[in-house]
Every structure is written in C-alpha cells, then in structure tokens.
Amino acid sequence: MSQFSSFGLAPHLLAALERASIVTPTQVQSEAIAPACQGRDILATAQTGTGKTFAYLLPLLTHIHTDRSRMGLVLVPTRELAIQVRSSIDQLCGRGSMRIGLLIGGEPIFKQIQSLKNKPQIIIGTPGRILDHLDRGTLVLQHCSFFVLDEVDRMLDMGFSQQLSAVHQHLPESVQTLMFSATMPKIIAVLAEKYLKNPHRITIGSVTQPVVNVKQDIVYTQENEKFDCLVKELEKYEGSVIIFRKTKRDTEYLAKKLKDKGHSAEVIHGDLRQHKRVLIVDQFRKELFRIIVATDIASRGIDVSHVKLVINYDLPLSPEDYVHRIGRTGRAGKEGFAVSFVVPSENRIWDNIKRFMQGESYSSHIRSDSYSKQRRDGDRFKNDRRRSGRGYGYGEGRPSHFNRSRGNEDQGFSGRRSFNREDDVSGQRSSHFSNDRLEQPKRSERPYGGRESSFVDKQEDSRSSRSSHYNRGRSYDRPSGERSSTFGRRRSNGSNHRISTSI
Template sequence: MGLAEPLLRALDQNNFKTPTPIQTEAIPAIMRGQDVIASAQTGSGKTMAFCLPLMNRVIETPSDRILILTPTRELAMQIREVVKTLSRFYSGIQTCVLIGGSGMSAQLRSLRSRPAIVIATPGRLLDHCERRSIQLKDFNHVVLDESDRMLDMGFEPAMKAVFKELPSKKQCLLFSATLSPEIQRLANNYLREPVRVQVGQLNQAAPDVEQSHLMLSGSDKNSQLIIDLQSNTGKTLIFTRTKRRAESLSRNISKSQIENGCLHGDRSQSQRNRALQDFRSGRKMVLVATDVASRGLDVEDIERVINFDLPNTREDYIHRIGRTGRAGERGFALSYVTPEEARQWRHLQSDKAESTDSRNAPKKRFRPKFRFRPKWAGRSRQPGRRSSFQA
C-alpha cells in the first residue's frame, strides 16, 4: 500500500499481516488525499483504516496536522493506543488527547508542543477553542469517527462550530457504522466529492456472534445472572440501560464473590480507565457497563456479551453484541427478555431470522426513549491482533 517503513515495521511487530476489507478499500483513497465516507460493521478495523494512511502522511510531510473527533472518552483513548502502537518505530509523531474528566492543565501543556495528532471529544475541543489554546485553522486532515453516535448524542451543533474554525482546504474523513439520511446530510455538508466505501451489510450482527435470549421475569434477572457468570468464567461484558442499574448490579455481583468492574458516565476518568485496564488485563473477567462502552470498546477475548437490560434501538443492539466475535474469533451474545419486553425484542430482531415466541407480548407499541443532549449543550462557556490489521 506504499506505507512508510516505520509503519510496516510496527505492523510486522504486532503480527498484522493482511488488511481487512475496509482497510483495503479506504487506505488507498485516503493516501491519495481524497475525502472518504466509510461504513462497515463494528469490529471491522475502521480505526486503523484512517490511522495508517494519515500517520503515513505526517511521516512524509511533518507539517501536516490531524484532528480526530470521537463521541466518547473511551474511544479517544483507544485511538491513542492505536497511534502509539503504529508509531513505535517513529518518534516524530506527537499525540494529544482532549477529553472531559482529565486535567485541563496537562492538556494545555501538551497543546503547547504543537502535536501532529489531536484526538478529541467535541465538548472539550470547544472548551479549548474558546480558551484559544488550539488553532483549528492549522489542521488539514479531519476525521469524524463514529459520526452516527455523535449525532445520536446531540453533538451536531458542536461539530458545526468546529468546522467553522477549520480551514476550507482540508481532507475530511467520515467513518460510521450506518449510512442514515442524517449521515448522508453530514457528508454533503462537509465532504467534497467523497469516495464511498461500504463493506458488508450494515445494521447486521457480525457473522461470528452466536445470539440467544432467555425469557424470564424481571425479579429473576439477578439470580440468573449469577448462575450464568458462575457457569462460564470467560470475559463477560454486561450491559444495563442506566447508570444506577450498573452500580447496583455491580455491587450484587460482588456479593457473590465475583470480581467485576463498572463503567458508566458518572464515574471519574481515573475510575473508568482502571475498570477498562482491569478488564483488558484479565484481572477482572466481568465488566458491567452502560452504552457509553458499546461504541468503540476494543478489548480482546471478550467471550460473551449479556444484555441484562435490552437496548432501545436495533443499532445499539448491534453495537453492543459487536464487542464479541472480533478478529475472526467466535463470540456469544445472551439477552434477558421479560414477558413485557417480548414486543421490544422482536423489534430488535426485526432484521434477523430468529423467531420469538410472542404469546405473552404486550399490545402497546414499543417507543425508544429519547437520548439526552450532552451536559454542555446550550450552556455558555467560560473562556478560559491477530492476523489482520484489526483495530
């Protein structure tokens, strides 16, 4: 693919031999300097599909600078790890991560060194723009990663504000798990004659994930979960709908002498980092999380995903279970379904050939809950792997 020698050495060091389909199609177009709109199933290697060619550009042209926007802190940190892995044999690429929950002073020091790559969440990036600690006109490559999730989370006003500060001449890359009308509109607004890359069927579960469900009453969920955890000791990621449920469920699991971590938006950044590190390293084989972790969470060897609470949308369901069955490994997804949720379960399974017994399904129509806008929205600010390129 014409990659620089330091990048090839890093790929070889990590046993990355064969690019994934999304990487095969996207990398050449990005290296040619074209705008790209790319969509593929979760776990397809999208992160490395943009990191490799853009880092190659910085190696060839050190004055180039890259801005990567992500919806969550966890995804920002994971992209930084990919960059760190790929730059192992090249010391000329400095990276700065701008996320909420981390100290502003350390970020200001990092920005003063004029890093080649800035990875940021929209809210914290705007904080720095208003402080004038970053000049977006200096960036000539922009990546919108998990752009569908950013729209879901209400970040569109922030993205508009960011693009107003960016130079008119730039390369823009948009990566998304879906190609909804909203994503198409976003591409029309910010991309110039983009190359379109689509791999696989969108909004479909990865083929290596075996899905199943268990009908039970809500009062039986806790006891059933303990039985399931005790019968299988592999890495298990458990999803709940709310932060409060995640906390109470984590405590209940601990009472059964099962070590576990807890990950949700109200936890401090250090707590979130520790929970992810314990889970990645295997010190704790169980992680309880809200949907803050369903996008971008990249942990090897997750054997099973359990939906303790069903998600609101099929899209969220696909992303949750996409945390397992990655890089060609077999994965398992189990969903707890109460009789009252039978109709909702059918809604989540509407594009999959699994039938569900609906004899106890309620008659009322399922309506997904609205997502809240981010905390900063509308508020004034004070200035102030294995054998493929999987990532």
C-alpha cells in the same frame, strides 16, 4: 487480498505492523487505505470489530510523515475511544515519537492547554472538549489538513450534530475528510454531502447486523428472575464478560450482587472519574477481573479482544445500540456470544431490534409505550408506601429518568458549565420522559372550584382507586403461598425459555 506493502505506507509503519503480527489487511482497510493515501475523502460504513481504526490511522500517519508540519484532527464520541486511538498510534509509531494532544472531558483542562502550546501534530478529542478549546482560542485548526470523524452515527445519536458543525467551521476548505460509521442513518448521508468532496464510498457487510461470528441467544424471562438467569449464563460460558444495564445506579447494584455471589466484577459508567475509568478498562484488558457491568458508555470504544460474552441484562431502546453492544465480542475474527434477557414489558423493544436487523422500518416511539406497559403489568412497581417516589422500588426496577446525575458536569476556567455528553447516553436518551405529571397545577387551573381541600381530596381518591387497580392480581404484600391464580400463571415455573437466533 492486497498487502499493506502495496498501499504506499511509510516504512516505519510497515515495520510496526510486522512486529504486531498484523500481516493481512481487513476488507475495510483494503478499500480505504489506498484512496485515503491518495488524498481522497472517504465515507465508510463497516461493522464493529472490522479494523476501522487502522483504516484511517495508517493514512493519517503517512500523511504527516511526508510533511512534519501537517496537522491531523480525529473526533470520536467517547473518552474511552479517544484513549484507544491514542494507544493505537503509540503501537504504530512508538510512544513519544509524535506530538499528540488528547482533548477529552474529565481531564484537567490546564494540562491540555499546556500540551497544545507544544503544537501537536495529531489532536484526538471529543466534540464538546474540542469546541471548548476552540472557543477559548487555545486550539487553532486553520492548518489542519486531515480530518477524521470516527463513529459518526454515535456522535449524532448523542446529540453532537451542532458541535460537529461548529468544529467544521474552523477547518480550512481544503481539508481531507474521512467519515467512518458502523450504521448508516439518513442524517449521515446529509452530513456527507456537507463535509465531503466527491468521496470514495465503502460499505462492508450489513450496516444493521454484527459480524457473523457472534452467536445470539434470547432468554425470555421475568424481571425478578433475571439475576438467576444471569448466574446460569455466567456458569455456562468461559472468558471475559460485559453486562449492559440502562442506568448508572443499576450497574452498581448488579455488580454488588455479583460480588456477593463470588464473581469478580467492576462497573464503568459516566459518574466515574476519568482516571478510574481508564484504570478499570486497563485491568479488564489485563484480565485482572472477569466481568464489567456497564452502561452504554462501553458499547463503543472498548476494544478488548478476549471478551467472550456480552449480556444485555436490559435491552437498549435504540436498535443501533444493540448492534454496538454485541459488537464488543467476536472481534478480530474470534468467536463471540451475545445473550439478551427479554421481559414482557420489552417485547416491543425486541420487535424493533429484530426489524432493524432485518433491514425493515421500526417505531422510534417505543419509550413511552414501554413505560406505560410497565405500569399496566406491574413488573417493576411495588405497592410499598414507605418508599419514596411514585411506587418505584430500588435498584434494577428504576427507570433511567429517575437516575440522572450531575456527575457528568465539569467546571472550566471561565466558570461555565460544560456537559460531557459522551459520558452516559442511557441517562440522556430518557429526556423526553416528561416530569410535568409530577407537578401540582396552578391554583387558577385547579378543578372543583379552585378549593385546595377539594382538589387534594379528589386527588387522594384518584390515587386510591388507581392503586387498587394496579395491584389487582398482584402478590407483593401477600405471603408466598397466597398468590393469585393470575399471578401464578404468569410467573409459573418454566416461564424462562431460551431461543437461539441468527437474525
């Protein structure tokens, strides 16, 4: 194994690594640092928690150390990851030793404009805010000589492809580019051909699996029994915990239930103000509370070494997100545990995750099928006409497309609305759930001769018939002792069972 001293790094960086007791480079660092310091483009894929941040920061800082007039740009998908990268630079160089511009959503843009006037040597930011500054003319990249794309797969998954292309057009042709990713979808290979020149290719481990020191368990259960299972899991393990849910509202609901049970828990999602998110992550890192309940905003970018357990309270619809969620534990060579709850309506989602982690192809159209299955099974739908909507209950039963919020918007100087798409992926990915079915047809398209009363009467008859069909064999409005035999069999004692897996 190579040593950091053999890579040609700046002396102050070697001293900082020694002070941090970082003696031996990880595999991705061993294979990436030397070629990057020699000026080569890099295309690297490695599992989460393998040290990719230092693999590009050490060459970048050495690159700037040799010529203080040089400039570097680091693009990341989320605010949390941008702040983490900034913290890593401070760890290596000392706070205030370099001029750094942090350009992320949720922060006052006028402060960022002021920092850009100081001509920062390194700019770290998210694609949306970087492009905003480029459009305003407050950021100029014609002298940028080192370009890093971190978590490329995540940025593409969040829909930043056009923003990446727009940013790349502002860079000089001679720029050195490093691309790092945890997975390798085909679109990344296409981008690599476009952005990279004769890249040095690095692949560490399996790009479809987490690191081997994460033990995965599956708990098959029912929707209304999840919380009891969660309490048991929390009692079984020690250490810090991250619990993932699909929507912002669900995180708030679950955190409140945990607090009522005496657990110390906080939430993190895209609706929180930036200073609040930073405060929560900092307190979690200092172990001031044990549990974070989060949306997929935390599935990357939160590097907390003492996280012992990750719980997928709701399965992610993207298999890649599953890998990144459980990658929050087992970091820096430590042992970690991941527990996933699977309800009947999520069986196809779990099958897709297993196929992905075994390197097989999987269906990308799971969303609408899973949603239809929920309607048929009635796992999340309550027969209570007093509640609003189309029969949905509150809290953990609500699909993600009912919990969209305008909290991800921020207002710029020019009066335009720019969306911080990095804030909450779980809310965006549900966009192809169509709401057209809730709209009334135009009068010219109404059946039954276009008469208003006939259409409404027929619609009410249809709803009544559909309601009786959905509630067949269900017991939401029955006393506990009057459950149907079908319902009783499906919800019988012992329906929760646990499976350990090493996919």
